[in-house]
Amino acid sequence: MRWWINGILLIILVVLVIPTFIVKGCSNDESTPIILETEDREDFDVLSIDIETIENEPSILIYDHINKKKMEIPLEQYVVGVVAAEMPASFHIEALKAQAVAARTLAIRKMRAYGGRGCSKYDTDVDMCTFYGHCQAWISDEEQKENWGADYIANRSKIVQAVEDTRGLILTYQGSPIEVFFYSTSNGKTEDASEVFSMQLPYYKVVDSFGEEDAPKFKEEFTFTRREFVDIFKKHYPNSKLTSKNIESQIRILNHTQSGRVGEILVGGIKLKGSEFRSIYGINSADFEFQFLKDKVIIYTTGYGHGVGMSQVGADRMAKEGKSYTDILNHYYIDVEIDMGY
Ligand SMILES: [Zn+2]
Known part of the structure; x- marks a missing residue:
């Protein structure tokens, strides 16, 4: 091989390959994701798994009765917090979907933007409170992390999926959202x-x-x-x-x-x-x-x-026997329609 060919190869090596290695080496130190062992996860502030908010999605004004504050949040994000609070995340996804539709129906029926009367309990002029004995339970993303610990990612993803798959759907009777009861x-x-x-x-x-x-x-x-x-x-x-x-x-x-x-x-x-x-x-x-x-x-x-209405355990049992969330809802709520709520 001629000396000048060797020289060109050496230059190529110095100019292209070595810097690539150095740059790659540097960025690797900063961006390699930290893979945590399960037992470490409790101390690790995991990123939130959020549901996307779409253009025509309404917001709901709620009163968090534990933290004593009013909050306005996109409706589907609210539904995620309700399902997380009202039904065990270990339940079958079809049961979680049925719960999401029930939760959304209750919300739309109470929202003042849709002609509802809002929550009257705390004198706070909101659509819904988060007290389970009055409107319906709801917990924040932080509370979900605290409750679930190492299972946060799996549970939250499952619930977000259930809400996403039923986005906008509510139970209606003769065109109006029904008065929802479950237990x-x-x-x-x-x-x-x-x-x-x-x-x-x-x-x-x-x-x-x-x-x-x-x-x-x-x-x-x-x-x-x-x-x-x-x-x-x-x-x-x-x-x-x-x-x-x-x-x-x-x-x-x-x-x-x-x-x-x-x-x-x-x-x-x-x-x-x-x-x-x-x-x-x-x-x-x-x-x-x-x-x-x-x-x-x-x-x-x-x-x-x-x-009265849907039994949550019964919904889970029906789902485990292969029934869908629409089968479950039509079983517990007679002659209702499942329609878009907004
Ligand atoms: Zn209330």
Whole structure:
């Protein structure tokens, strides 16, 4: 080989290859992603996994009752926070999609921009509060990171997917968003809305809900001393004839609803609904039975929640049997349509 060819090759090496190596070497030090072991992830501030906001998407004004602040956020981002708060992320994605549609329906129905009345609880002039007992639960991205720790990325991605796949969809009846109810676990059947809330809604009928027997709260028992049992009742009904000695003779279940929950019950001469008895004693379900012992009263419950509309555990079971979110929603909400909400 001629000397000048060697010289050119050397120049090519110096000018092109060596700088490339140096530059690559430098940038590598700064940009190689840090791969964390699972146990390290809790301390690592992982990047948020966000849902994209699209052009015509409305915003919702919420009141975060834990942090006591108002926030305006894009609707689909809000739905992600609701699903994260209201349903275990371990549930089947079709159940998470059904929950996303239910959450979005409740939001649109309450939003003042769509003729809703907003939230009246905190005197804050917002569309929704984040208290589960009033509007619906919602948790921020930070709270999701805290709750899920090492599972944050997997859980959040799954929920974002469920919300994205149902983007904009809500449940309607005769063209309007329905009054949505859902709860944790049924007793095997759903309840008619009129048995729990004093309203008649055509899309709530008693339907079977299968496969919930193994759910953690399907069966529970609540134990009260005789004194506690009487005191709790008298706080609500001071004129009741109930005493710690006459409990057995002063309690009579008068009837059951079509779903097997207690319809009406007579306690110390006072007649009340099973659902009201449930809320007075803070027990899981209006499907309950008593056992009276010498010094205590035990109440055995089946199911967890009011029973109206979708059972979340039931939705998960249906999904695991291959049903889609539309099958689930059409099972629990009768004769409704699934439409675009905005
Ligand atoms: Zn509220």
